[in-house]
Amino acid sequence: MRLPVAAETYSFGRKVFAEGLGTGLLLATVVGSGIMAQTLSGGNAAIALLCNAIATGAILIVLITILGPISGAHFNPVVTLVFALRGEVSVKSSLAYIVAQVFAAVLGVWLAHMMFGEGIVQVSQKVRTGMPQWLSEGVATFGLVVTILGAIRFRINFVPVAVGLYIVAAYWFTASTSFANPAVTFARSLTDTFSGIRPDDAPAFMIAQIGGALAAYAVCAWLLKSKEEQ
Structure with a gap:
C-alpha cells in the first residue's frame, strides 16, 4: 500500500526492514490467531474462521498505519509488483521488498509456532486446490488491489482501514479464505495448523x-x- 512518503525521509535499509517487519508480524498474527481460534472454538470452524479473520484485519490496520509512511506497507509481492508497474517503486527496491517479504513471512510462521509450543519446522497437509479455490484467489487479489488503488486515489488516509475491512470480508466471501498474497501463501505452506496449505x-x-x-x-x-487525465 503506497502511502505518502517522501523518498528521502527514510533510508533504503529502513524501508526494506519495515517491509520485513510488517510481513513477519502479519504472518505471526495469521498463524497464531488460527492456532488460538482452533484451540478455543471447540471444533466450531465458523467461529475459528471469524476469529482468524478479525485478528488479520485488525493487525493490517495497525501495521499499515505505522509502517506505511516508511516503506509504503506493501507486505505482499503482488502489491509491490503493481506499484513497480506504476513506476512508483524501482526495480532494486521491488526485488529487495519481495525478498524481505518472503523471508520475513517464514520467520513470522516460525514465531507463531514457538509462541504456541508447536514444532517450529512443519509442512502443511491442508488440501486447498481446484478451480473454485483458484478463482477465489484471483478474485480476492483483484479486489485487494482495487481496494488499495481506489483508496489511494480517493481517500488515502482510509487505506489502512479499507484494506483491513476488505481482508475480513474476503475471508468470508471467497472459497479459499483469501490468501491474496504469494509470500503469505508460501509461508502458510510451512505450518500444519488451521491456516496452512499444502506445498x-x-x-x-x-x-x-x-x-x-x-x-x-x-x-x-x-x-x-x-476526463482531465485522458
Whole structure:
C-alpha cells in the first residue's frame, strides 16, 4: 500500500526492514490467531474462521498505519509488483521488498509456532486446490488491489482501514479464505495448523494471485483516470 512518503525521509535499509517487519508480524498474527481460534472454538470452524479473520484485519490496520509512511506497507509481492508497474517503486527496491517479504513471512510462521509450543519446522497437509479455490484467489487479489488503488486515489488516509475491512470480508466471501498474497501463501505452506496449505497446492494459488493483481492493475489504469487525465 503506497502511502505518502517522501523518498528521502527514510533510508533504503529502513524501508526494506519495515517491509520485513510488517510481513513477519502479519504472518505471526495469521498463524497464531488460527492456532488460538482452533484451540478455543471447540471444533466450531465458523467461529475459528471469524476469529482468524478479525485478528488479520485488525493487525493490517495497525501495521499499515505505522509502517506505511516508511516503506509504503506493501507486505505482499503482488502489491509491490503493481506499484513497480506504476513506476512508483524501482526495480532494486521491488526485488529487495519481495525478498524481505518472503523471508520475513517464514520467520513470522516460525514465531507463531514457538509462541504456541508447536514444532517450529512443519509442512502443511491442508488440501486447498481446484478451480473454485483458484478463482477465489484471483478474485480476492483483484479486489485487494482495487481496494488499495481506489483508496489511494480517493481517500488515502482510509487505506489502512479499507484494506483491513476488505481482508475480513474476503475471508468470508471467497472459497479459499483469501490468501491474496504469494509470500503469505508460501509461508502458510510451512505450518500444519488451521491456516496452512499444502506445498503442492501453493503454486496454483500464487499464479491466480498474480493474475488477479495484473487484472486489477489494468482495470484501475482505465477506471481511475479522470476526463482531465485522458
